[in-house]
Amino acid sequence: MSKVFVFAEHKNGALKRGAMELLQAAAKSGNTVVGMAVGTGADKAAAEMGHHGATEVHILKDASLDAYNSELYAAAVASVLEKVQPQILLASATSTGRDLFPRIAARMKTGIASDCTELNISGDNVTAKKPMYSGKAFANVAFENSPLKIVLMRANQLPVAAADGSKTATVIEQTLAKPDLKTLVKEIVKGTSEKLDLTEANIIVSGGRGLKEAGNFKLLNDLADVLGATVGASRAVVDAGWVSHGMQVGQTGKTVAPTLYIAVGVSGAIQHLAGMSGSKVIVAINNDPNAPIFQKATYGIVGDLFDVVPKLTEEFKKVLKH
Amino acid sequence: MKIFVCIKQVPDTETKIKIGPDASSIDTNGIKWVINPYDEYAIEEAVKYREANAGTQVFALSVGPNKRVSESLRTALAMGADEGIVVNAPENIDSYSTARALAEVIKAEGGADLIFTGKLAIDDNASSVSQMVAEFLGMPHATVVSKFSMSPEGVTVERDIEGGAKEVLGLKAPAVVGANKGLNTPRYASLPGIMKAKKKILKEIEFASLNIPATDTKVKYTQLSLPAEKPAVKMIAGDSSAQVAELVKLLRDEAKVL
Ligand SMILES: Cc1cc2nc3c(=O)[nH]c(=O)nc-3n(C[C@@H](O)[C@H](O)[C@H](O)COP(=O)(O)OP(=O)(O)OC[C@H]3O[C@@H](n4cnc5c(N)ncnc54)[C@H](O)[C@@H]3O)c2cc1C
Ligand SMILES: Cc1cc2nc3c(=O)[nH]c(=O)nc-3n(C[C@H](O)[C@H](O)[C@H](O)COP(=O)(O)OP(=O)(O)OC[C@H]3O[C@@H](n4cnc5c(N)ncnc54)[C@H](O)[C@@H]3O)c2cc1C
Numbered sequence: 001m002s003k004v005f006v007f008a009e010h011k012n013g014a015l016k017r018g019a020m021e022l023l024q025a026a027a028k029s030g031n032t033v034v035g036m037a038v039g040t041g042a043d044k045a046a047a048e049m050g051h052h053g054a055t056e057v058h059i060l061k062d063a064s065l066d067a068y069n070s071e072l073y074a075a076a077v078a079s080v081l082e083k084v085q086p087q088i089l090l091a092s093a094t095s096t097g098r099d100l101f102p103r104i105a106a107r108m109k110t111g112i113a114s115d116c117t118e119l120n121i122s123g124d125n126v127t128a129k130k131p132m133y134s135g136k137a138f139a140n141v142a143f144e145n146s147p148l149k150i151v152l153m154r155a156n157q158l159p160v161a162a163a164d165g166s167k168t169a170t171v172i173e174q175t176l177a178k179p180d181l182k183t184l185v186k187e188i189v190k191g192t193s194e195k196l197d198l199t200e201a202n203i204i205v206s207g208g209r210g211l212k213e214a215g216n217f218k219l220l221n222d223l224a225d226v227l228g229a230t231v232g233a234s235r236a237v238v239d240a241g242w243v244s245h246g247m248q249v250g251q252t253g254k255t256v257a258p259t260l261y262i263a264v265g266v267s268g269a270i271q272h273l274a275g276m277s278g279s280k281v282i283v284a285i286n287n288d289p290n291a292p293i294f295q296k297a298t299y300g301i302v303g304d305l306f307d308v309v310p311k312l313t314e315e316f317k318k319v320l321k322h
Numbered sequence: 323m324k325i326f327v328c329i330k331q332v333p334d335t336e337t338k339i340k341i342g343p344d345a346s347s348i349d350t351n352g353i354k355w356v357i358n359p360y361d362e363y364a365i366e367e368a369v370k371y372r373e374a375n376a377g378t379q380v381f382a383l384s385v386g387p388n389k390r391v392s393e394s395l396r397t398a399l400a401m402g403a404d405e406g407i408v409v410n411a412p413e414n415i416d417s418y419s420t421a422r423a424l425a426e427v428i429k430a431e432g433g434a435d436l437i438f439t440g441k442l443a444i445d446d447n448a449s450s451v452s453q454m455v456a457e458f459l460g461m462p463h464a465t466v467v468s469k470f471s472m473s474p475e476g477v478t479v480e481r482d483i484e485g486g487a488k489e490v491l492g493l494k495a496p497a498v499v500g501a502n503k504g505l506n507t508p509r510y511a512s513l514p515g516i517m518k519a520k521k522k523i524l525k526e527i528e529f530a531s532l533n534i535p536a537t538d539t540k541v542k543y544t545q546l547s548l549p550a551e552k553p554a555v556k557m558i559a560g561d562s563s564a565q566v567a568e569l570v571k572l573l574r575d576e577a578k579v580l
Contacts, residue, residue: 068483068489070453070464094484095466095482095484099453099465102417102454105450106421106453106454106457107457112417112540112541113541114417114446114450115448115449130446130447132339132546133337133444133446134335134444136338136339136548137348137546137548138547138548139346139446139545140543140545141542144541145537146541182461182493183462183491183493184493185491186491188490189487189489191484196485246482251335253503255447260577270336271335274335283573294557296555298553298577299556299558300556300557301558301562302557308562311562311566312569315566316570316580319574
């Protein structure tokens with residue numbers, strides 16, 4: 001039996017959805033699932049990881065791991081990997097995952113498949129599928145010369161079943177041997193929003209120049225609040241200074257993969273489509289029936305967003321209450 | 323002080339992608355190649371630094387088929403880089419071998435005081451090469467960087483993390499910095515810049531001469547495919563109230579996303 005190692009991200013002990021997806025996929029493969037969680041709340045996360053299929057979880061509760069530091073994390077993960085000796089490593093293609101695991105791959109002299117949307121595990125063999133050219137093509141990714149096969153999966157790509165409280169994991173507490181650090185985290189400036197990051201969001205409501213001015217993003221915030229969505233934006237409105245560039249979706253913004261993407265007053269320029277065409281269901285609201293966004297959309301409404309969006313918010317309120 | 327800027331040449335976003343007959347590459351006929359957009363921020367930052375700090379040299383470095391990659395290096399030279407180095411390599415070698423090649427060349431050139439890359443390459447969205455180069459050279463790194471400064475104490479960067487949050491990091495130089503949008507506004511290559519670039523050194527190195535073992539290829543892309551055709555959009559008719567009611571019904575009952 002092979003060992004699949006899952007690096008689980010959590011927020012104060014609450015597992016991120018991506019971590020649940022990976023644990024369950026690993027468990028389904030029939031392999032032994034070994035997890036890892038770090039920082040304050042790692043013990044709570046470890047208990048939850050058991051419910052999602054991990055049989056053994058290594059934790060490092062050191063509070064110095066609360067803020068991501070590439071060198072410290074690389075040392076921590078590598079030291080646990082040396083003890084566990086897994087054949088496969090799964091992590092989410094989040095800001096942390098994407099920054100950390102290529103460094104680990106280089107250190108372990110092994111291969112990494114980044115930004116994947118499909119995962120196939122069979123014994124110690126793993127292949128993945130990833131979008132290329134912003135979703136204009138897909139490639140199968142296979143490993144060679146890789147003692148450890150590292151796959152970074154986008155969130156929201158794999159199913160998650162309810163946690164099974166009867167399943168538990170053995171928790172092993174590790175201590176951190178701190179390397180001589182060349183990287184110092186000086187400050188973390190919190191974002192304005194407590195919502196999920198665009199790259200992890202399951203629902204995104206995105207606004208473009210059709211909104212006319214910054215203040216009108218309130219319409220989208222209201223809609224997003226009802227849906228539990230994260231608000232995104234086109235580059236045009238970011239460049240206009242209406243919203244911060246962390247909200248930009250597209251080629252020079254974020255690549256997103258939500259279940260539902262609602263594009264409001266967004267024309268659907270190719271560079272915008274580049275970031276969002278991996279969305280499962282796309283709704284476009286635009287007053288121009290020829291807007292290119294309709295060619296990518298699942299459902300289209302031709303109409304004035306100032307009329308449609310408030311009504312939509314009310315309709316969702318009604319329906320989602322029941 | 324020596325700054326290296328790593329640049330990747332990628333197909334322009336507007337390019338129509340056709341899969342090649344071997345299904346592990348694309349048909350490169352008619353493709354317009356450009357510098358990876360994030361790498362332009364990297365070049366700009368390096369050149370800006372050089373302009374403010376006499377005695378700095380900026381090397382632009384690219385791994386890929388010599389013929390086309392040289393073009394992007396010429397553009398980098400026209401933007402102000404001092405010297406170009408092309409590592410003539412087959413199409414699409416993996417991130418690991420690419421990073422190994424970059425690290426080997428930087429070592430052979432006497433090492434770097436600072437390395438700039440883009441945060442990721444828009445063709446395959448890997449965001450791996452910067453961190454791997456850093457690891458191979460024993461340097462700290464920061465990716466997704468939108469603010470950069472350097473003093474004798476070291477490098478200070480601001481990087482964009484999740485949910486619009488930002489992180490301020492101090493890195494001991496030499497370090498690898500992966501540029502994000504927002505770092506600066508890349509300049510266009512001016513005509514005098516282009517003329518000057520023609521006289522600058524563009525050194526060629528064969529990938530094969532770097533003695534990177536074949537076992538350093540870790541990942542293979544196969545069976546490239548185009549995305550499945552999307553079903554045609556369903557346009558929702560009626561006045562706005564009817565449209566909204568119908569949309570919510572479809573999202574719940576047909577698409578089942580609520
Ligand atoms: C058709 C096709 C087939 C492919 N087949 C394979 C395959 O079989 N196996 C595989 O692993 N990969 C394959 N790739 C991906 C492959 O091109 C690389 O992974 C790669 O060249 C490394 O770049 P990256 O996209 O990982 O860069 P990233 O890590 O996303 O780029 C980050 C930064 O690193 C620097 N950088 C990246 N590449 C270079 C470079 N070549 N020269 C200088 N600086 C660079 C740039 O500054 C860039 O902004 C394929 C790609 C294509 C388009
Ligand atoms: C190198 C490069 C990189 C780029 N990267 C990105 C990127 O990452 N992300 C990105 O988004 N763009 C990017 N762009 C810009 C892109 O090309 C477009 O300019 C941009 O996406 C347009 O934004 P928009 O759709 O908000 O604005 P517009 O194109 O102005 O569209 C506004 C839309 O709103 C509609 N509208 C107006 N009023 C109403 C109303 N009352 N009700 C309903 N609809 C209304 C209009 O019909 C129109 O379709 C990039 C461009 C370049 C050159």
